[in-house]
Amino acid sequence: MTRTIKRLFSYLFLIIASFISVFPFYWMIVGATNQSVDITKGKLTFGLAFYDNLKNVFTTTNIAQSIVNSLFISIVTTLLAILISSAAGYGFEIFSSKARKKLFHFLLLSMMIPFAALMVPLYRLFSRLNLINNYLAIIIPAAATAFLIFFFRQNTKSFPKEIAQAARVDGLSEWKIFFRIYMPMMKSTYAAAGIITFMNVWNSYLWPLIVLQTSDKMTLPLIIGNLNSSYTPDYGMIMIAIVIATIPTALVFFIMQKSFVDGMLGSVK
Amino acid sequence: MKKILAILLAALFCVSVTSCAAKPNSPTSNTDSVSTEAGNEPTGEKQKITAWAWDQKFNIAALKEAEKIYEAENPNVDIEIVEFAQNDTIQKMNTSLSSGTTSGLPNIILIEDYRIQTFLKAYPNSFKDLTGIIKHNDYSSYKLDFMTIDGKTYGVPFDTGSAVLYYRKDIIEQAGYTEADMADLTWEKYVEIGKAVKEKTGKYMLTLDPNDVGQLRIMMQSAGTWYVKEDGTTPNLQNNAALNEGMKIYKQMVDAGIAKSISEWAQFVAGPNSGEVATVPTGCWFTPSIMAEASQSGQWKIAPIPKLGAIKESVNASNLGGSSWYVLNDVKGADVAADFLAKTFGSNNSFYEAILKNNGIISTYLPAAKTDAYNIAVDYFGGQKIYSDISNWAAKIPSVNYGLHTYAFEDIIKAEMQNVMAGTKIEDALANAQKQAEAQIQ
Numbered sequence: 119m120t121r122t123i124k125r126l127f128s129y130l131f132l133i134i135a136s137f138i139s140v141f142p143f144y145w146m147i148v149g150a151t152n153q154s155v156d157i158t159k160g161k162l163t164f165g166l167a168f169y170d171n172l173k174n175v176f177t178t179t180n181i182a183q184s185i186v187n188s189l190f191i192s193i194v195t196t197l198l199a200i201l202i203s204s205a206a207g208y209g210f211e212i213f214s215s216k217a218r219k220k221l222f223h224f225l226l227l228s229m230m231i232p233f234a235a236l237m238v239p240l241y242r243l244f245s246r247l248n249l250i251n252n253y254l255a256i257i258i259p260a261a262a263t264a265f266l267i268f269f270f271r272q273n274t275k276s277f278p279k280e281i282a283q284a285a286r287v288d289g290l291s292e293w294k295i296f297f298r299i300y301m302p303m304m305k306s307t308y309a310a311a312g313i314i315t316f317m318n319v320w321n322s323y324l325w326p327l328i329v330l331q332t333s334d335k336m337t338l339p340l341i342i343g344n345l346n347s348s349y350t351p352d353y354g355m356i357m358i359a360i361v362i363a364t365i366p367t368a369l370v371f372f373i374m375q376k377s378f379v380d381g382m383l384g385s386v387k
Numbered sequence: 388m389k390k391i392l393a394i395l396l397a398a399l400f401c402v403s404v405t406s407c408a409a410k411p412n413s414p415t416s417n418t419d420s421v422s423t424e425a426g427n428e429p430t431g432e433k434q435k436i437t438a439w440a441w442d443q444k445f446n447i448a449a450l451k452e453a454e455k456i457y458e459a460e461n462p463n464v465d466i467e468i469v470e471f472a473q474n475d476t477i478q479k480m481n482t483s484l485s486s487g488t489t490s491g492l493p494n495i496i497l498i499e500d501y502r503i504q505t506f507l508k509a510y511p512n513s514f515k516d517l518t519g520i521i522k523h524n525d526y527s528s529y530k531l532d533f534m535t536i537d538g539k540t541y542g543v544p545f546d547t548g549s550a551v552l553y554y555r556k557d558i559i560e561q562a563g564y565t566e567a568d569m570a571d572l573t574w575e576k577y578v579e580i581g582k583a584v585k586e587k588t589g590k591y592m593l594t595l596d597p598n599d600v601g602q603l604r605i606m607m608q609s610a611g612t613w614y615v616k617e618d619g620t621t622p623n624l625q626n627n628a629a630l631n632e633g634m635k636i637y638k639q640m641v642d643a644g645i646a647k648s649i650s651e652w653a654q655f656v657a658g659p660n661s662g663e664v665a666t667v668p669t670g671c672w673f674t675p676s677i678m679a680e681a682s683q684s685g686q687w688k689i690a691p692i693p694k695l696g697a698i699k700e701s702v703n704a705s706n707l708g709g710s711s712w713y714v715l716n717d718v719k720g721a722d723v724a725a726d727f728l729a730k731t732f733g734s735n736n737s738f739y740e741a742i743l744k745n746n747g748i749i750s751t752y753l754p755a756a757k758t759d760a761y762n763i764a765v766d767y768f769g770g771q772k773i774y775s776d777i778s779n780w781a782a783k784i785p786s787v788n789y790g791l792h793t794y795a796f797e798d799i800i801k802a803e804m805q806n807v808m809a810g811t812k813i814e815d816a817l818a819n820a821q822k823q824a825e826a827q828i829q
Contacts, residue, residue: 155679158657178443238486245490327475328482331437331491332467340475347441347472350675353653 146364149357157353171354179341180333181359188338189366191256191326192319198261199315200308206262207270208300212282222271229264233324241328251331260319266311273307273381274300309374310381317367338363435465436720436727438495441473445672446497446710448746449545453731456738460730464723473499484510489717494724497545499710500533501793504619506713507536508791514541515714520725521733527751529786533619534711541713543728544751548670548709549781550605550692552577553677556769557686558665562587566688571703573696574606574636577668581645584665592645593666594658595637597808600801601707605668606633609705610698611785614797614824619790622824624800625817632695634804634813641808659683668692670707671777674747677767684767691780704783709751749777756782792828799823 149157152165175181210222244255277300285295301308323339330336342359345351371378440446447470454466471479476496483492484506498506507514516539517523523531523540530544554569562583572580581592595602607613610629615621624630640646647664649655658664660680667673677687691703712732714724731738732752739755742748744763755761756778764770803816 155660158653159661160657237482241482242486242488245486245488250491324478327471328479329491331469331493333469340471343472343475344441344443344470347474349442349445349672350656350679351652 143364146357146360149353150361152354152357154351154353154355157357167354168358171352171358174352175345175355175358175362178355179345179359180336181338181341181362183334184336184338184341185362187253187335188320191253191337192316192366194253195257195260195319196312196315198257199263199266200311202262203266203311204270204301204304204308205296206267207272207274208277208296210267210271211274211277212279225264225267229268237325237328240325244329250329251335252329253335255329256319256322256326259325260315260322263315266315269311269314270304270307273304277303306377306380308381309377313370313374313378316370320363320367433463433465434720434723435467436495436724437467437469437493437718438497438724439469439471439476439479439493440497441471441476443470444675444746445748446545449732449742449748452738452741452745453727453735456731456735457727461727464727466727469493477502480506484513489513489715492715492718494715494718494720495728496713496715497710498542498713499708500530500548501708501789503542503711503713504533504536504789505791507534507541508619513716515716515721515725517541517543517714517725517728520729525734525753527753527781527784529706529781529784530709530711530751532786533789534713542711543713543732544711545732546672546709547749547751547777547781547784548672548706549749549777549784550609550669550705550707551671551777551780552690552692553659553667553669553673554688554690555659555662555665555683555686556688558584558588558590562665566690569688569690571691572693574693575696577666577693578636578639578643578645581640581665582643585643585645588665590662591647591658591664593640593647593664593668594649594655595641595646596649596651596655597805598650598801599655600637600797600804602637602668603630603633603800603804604797605692605705605707606630606636606695606701608785608787609692609694609703610701611787612700613787613789613793614800615788615790615792617788619788620792620828622792622796622821622828624796624824625821627817629695629698629701630800631813631817632697634807634816636695637804638807638813659687670709671749672708674773685769687768688771689768689773689776700785702783702785704780704785706781706784743774747774749774749781751781753782792824795827796820796824799827 145162148162148164150171151168152161153167153170156165156167210218240259241250244250244252249255281299281303282295285299286292290298321339322337323343326337327340327343330340338359342356342363345356345359438450440450447468450466450468454468458464458466476498480492480496483489518538518540521540521543523544526544527547530547531540534540534542534544552569552572556566559565559569559580562580564580564583568576568580577592584590584592607627607629612623612627612629614623614627614630616623641648647658649658656676656679659667659677660683662683667677678684692705694703695701712728714721714728732750736755736758739750739752740758740760742750743755743760756775761775761778762772763774765773799820803811803820806819807813807816
């Protein structure tokens with residue numbers, strides 16, 4: 119009897135928790151099908167305005183271009199970031215040197231500097247390089263992060279070093295060991311790092327806002343920010359833009375879900 | 388492995404191609420080099436100027452209308468309009484100007500009236516002095532104080548945030564009051580009507596958001612005072628009678644249960660749209676949000692904003708929000724940008740007629756108020772000539788220097804308002820607020 123009650127409570131808790139987690143998604147999707155005035159009134163059922171909202175968002179904003187821009191920036195940054203950070207993480211763990219520990223601690227310290235403090239000097243730097251309103255200004259600062267290097271280094275601890283040594287004995291170069299042995303074995307770690315980086319870059323707002331200056335270069339979050347800044351916001355349009363913004367991250371996550379879990383646990387294939 | 392390398396190489400190739408392609412069109416590619424020759428316009432070649440603003444249906448719609456007019460007469464000028472959210476323009480301006488470069492900044496920028504002094508004082512010489520270029524006497528006087536420093540006026544006043552009282556005629560009548568009762572109200576009478584509305588109809592009189600004390604701004608400006616003294620920096624909280632009185636009425640409205648508590652903008656809009664509230668005292672830019680609910684057409688009216696009965700300087704006119712245009716000095720094209728503003732926002736009645744008809748934008752350009760467009764009877768408001776009414780009330784708005792600390796001091800007041808709601812005496816709360824404000828500016 120007590121067990122049944124306990125189970126009942128845990129199911130009840132799980133149902134409530136699931137409802138709380140799923141409700142924002144439900145609200146977003148329902149909102150995308152309703153008119154702005156219905157959304158403000160809190161209508162919770164599907165409406166008939168989906169097509170109108172979709173048409174409005176594509177005709178009144180530069181959203182199509184911004185999706186391409188966001189995808190381009192996110193994909194290139196993710197590829198560069200996981201390549202550079204994994205090489206650094208691998209290097210920190212595999213090769214020993216006297217300065218290694220100090221250098222790594224120095225790297226970790228850099229994680230504690232808030233981005234807001236770096237923004238002005240970074241802007242000045244990219245302005246001098248004539249890279250304002252250029253995607254490189256977004257890609258370069260994100261192409262290697264202390265967190266990713268740390269993440270790769272921690273996961274590399276589970277990489278069997280004997281394999282690298284054996285390969286070295288067999289005459290394989292360091293680059294080949296990295297590309298042919300380390301990379302395939304650490305697939306799950308790459309997947310997890312890829313998802314984290316893609317989501318971060320896809321959602322990033324502040325820095326792209328600062329460096330991008332023209333409509334044709336804007337990313338999707340900036341377009342959504344603009345929609346929200348109207349005196350009379352069209353919530354139907356905002357909701358549909360958010361649905362569009364959610365799709366790529368959701369897709370990336372669902373496709374790589376299994377590897378992501380493995381990667382976060384630090385498993386080696 | 389080869390595949391991964393191939394993808395990476397392709398990606399890098401794309402980056403380099405994009406970056407190369409971006410340079411000729413990039414506004415940054417020429418600004419640094421021309422900063423010393425700003426204002427010297429090249430002759431014969433196509434001149435491009437850039438403007439930043441927010442809201443497609445409002446400010447950007449006005450810019451596009453102005454662009455049509457100006458480009459028709461000046462085919463050698465291209466105006467590029469870029470939309471950035473209001474807070475984002477502030478963030479971008481601050482980063483750019485504090486990094487000591489105008490790289491990437493636009494020629495024309497829209498800035499909210501409450502914020503402009505901060506920029507004018509923090510970055511002197513960054514904005515073009517428009518005295519003599521724009522006839523500033525043609526604008527409502529309350530729009531000029533905050534944009535004028537040492538006799539130099541830097542902006543082109545744009546929209547009015549003239550505060551009005553939107554009210555549901557049918558609900559007010561059910562509560563036993565008439566249209567005549569709503570004219571020239573005091574806040575004290577407003578609370579009394581609110582109690583009757585709640586009692587007889589079960590509806591709330593208004594919504595109040597504890598994180599938005601815009602009501603206090605309306606009340607203060609109606610009496611010609613602000614969070615700061617006339618110098619724009621000295622805190623004016625402890626002995627500010629209008630603020631004290633405003634906080635008292637705010638508390639009365641909450642205690643009487645006539646105010647529905649809300650937490651954000653969507654709920655604010657939902658109040659009138661869902662029929663839950665009888666009135667909305669706010670800036671006149673709220674008209675499209677009221678009109679969004681087609682089923683309530685004919686039931687809404689507008690009246691002048693209530694005044695503070697206990698403060699003799701208080702009038703039935705005030706302001707909430709509003710913004711103005713500014714030209715950046717050190718960005719190439721400053722003179723063309725000033726000319727564009729002078730020939731459109733600075734003098735063109737038909738332009739103002741068009742933006743009123745198409746977008747419901749009420750300007751602070753006084754000659755425009757005499758045009759026919761302002762006499763349109765609006766069916767949604769039972770045939771009331773709302774634009775001419777708002778324009779007439781706007782002319783009576785007391786002038787206030789918003790100074791440097793509107794939002795910073797307002798954060799202090801918000802917290803103190805919560806203490807007042809919890810039982811702290813208003814005098815004590817304001818004394819505490821004054822100390823915090825003084826400490827903050829030291």
